[in-house]
Amino acid sequence: MVNMTFGEFVKEKRRKKGITLRSFADMINIAPAYMSDIEKSKRNAPTQEILERMVKALELSNEEANELFDLAASSKDAIAQDLKEYVSYNQKVRVALRKAKDLNLGDDEWIKIIEEMANKK
Amino acid sequence: MVNMTFGEFVKEKRRKKGITLRSFADMINIAPAYMSDIEKSKRNAPTQEILERMVKALELSNEEANELFDLAASSKDAIAQDLKEYVSYNQKVRVALRKAKDLNLGDDEWIKIIEEMANKK
DNA sequence: TAGCTTGTTAGCATTTACGCTTACATTATA
DNA sequence: TATAATGTAAGCGTAAATGCTAACAAGCTA
Numbered sequence: 001m002v003n004m005t006f007g008e009f010v011k012e013k014r015r016k017k018g019i020t021l022r023s024f025a026d027m028i029n030i031a032p033a034y035m036s037d038i039e040k041s042k043r044n045a046p047t048q049e050i051l052e053r054m055v056k057a058l059e060l061s062n063e064e065a066n067e068l069f070d071l072a073a074s075s076k077d078a079i080a081q082d083l084k085e086y087v088s089y090n091q092k093v094r095v096a097l098r099k100a101k102d103l104n105l106g107d108d109e110w111i112k113i114i115e116e117m118a119n120k121k
Numbered sequence: 122m123v124n125m126t127f128g129e130f131v132k133e134k135r136r137k138k139g140i141t142l143r144s145f146a147d148m149i150n151i152a153p154a155y156m157s158d159i160e161k162s163k164r165n166a167p168t169q170e171i172l173e174r175m176v177k178a179l180e181l182s183n184e185e186a187n188e189l190f191d192l193a194a195s196s197k198d199a200i201a202q203d204l205k206e207y208v209s210y211n212q213k214v215r216v217a218l219r220k221a222k223d224l225n226l227g228d229d230e231w232i233k234i235i236e237e238m239a240n241k242k
Numbered sequence: 243t244a245g246c247t248t249g250t251t252a253g254c255a256t257t258t259a260c261g262c263t264t265a266c267a268t269t270a271t272a
Numbered sequence: 273t274a275t276a277a278t279g280t281a282a283g284c285g286t287a288a289a290t291g292c293t294a295a296c297a298a299g300c301t302a
Contacts, residue, residue, distance in 0.1 A: 245302085246302095247299085247300075248300095249298090249299105250298105251294105251295085251296075254292080255290105256289100256290085256292100257288100257289085258288085259288085259289100261284105261285095263282105263283090264281105264282090264283090265282090266281075267278100267279095267280085267281100268277100268278080268280100269276100271277090272273100272275075
């Protein structure tokens with residue numbers, strides 16, 4: 001499903017594993033009511049710590065985890081922690097991003113860049 | 122000067138233009154005491170709005186403005202608004218960043234990418 | 243029917259951040 | 273010397289976010 005909220009994403013993964021909201025809340029050590037609010041998107045996605053406990057409890061793949069992190073971030077006008085760190089510590093990356101923005105690089109061009117990265121190393 | 126704090130950066134630019142702290146605070150419409158705290162790094166960098174007023178008041182170049190935004194962000198474990206937005210709205214960019222991180226791309230490789238971007242368009 | 247389980251509503255406590263006001267010591271100027 | 277101007281210290285008010293507790297209705301199950 002595309003264009004899900006964070007809450008919907010978590011709920012789907014949780015139910016797919018046949019876990020009740022209450023026991024899921026227990027597993028990741030938060031209050032059920034809080035979990036409910038999150039799934040219904042009445043609250044922001046929680047902190048990174050809790051996000052990571054969710055990933056573990058739901059046994060998400062790397063890809064799924066990244067999606068969860070991105071959805072969590074987007075619920076807050078933010079970007080995921082791993083990306084934030086990478087960009088923060090890399091001046092060249094910031095230059096590259098601003099240049100790409102400036103040049104109005106589209107998806108196609110970024111795809112090429114991604115493909116070429118593999119070769120580069 | 123490299124590895125400056127946000128406060129130091131602003132103070133330097135301000136003094137280079139011969140503006141007093143008080144009148145600078147006036148120009149950008151914040152309390153002098155607040156400005157003082159900021160320059161001394163006793164407070165986080167202020168909101169985006171105020172940052173932009175600073176850029177105007179100091180008549181910074183684009184490059185300087187980006188540096189100011191990045192320093193402001195780094196004072197808060199964050200990344201600059203323009204980058205945040207760009208990354209947020211671009212799935213491919215996020216994929217690219219994570220791949221780069223994964224491959225442990227260094228400065229040199231990013232420089233190449235930057236150079237190649239110019240050609241791409 | 244009595245009693246658990248499930249999800250949910252309402253509201254509280256705490257922390258953190260932003261920006262302000264007021265008052266002060268120091269330096270420069272009339 | 274008296275007055276300005278400059279930068280700073282201390283502390284307040286407000287707002288937003290995080291996560292909680294307590295209590296409820298609806299559905300299952302014994």
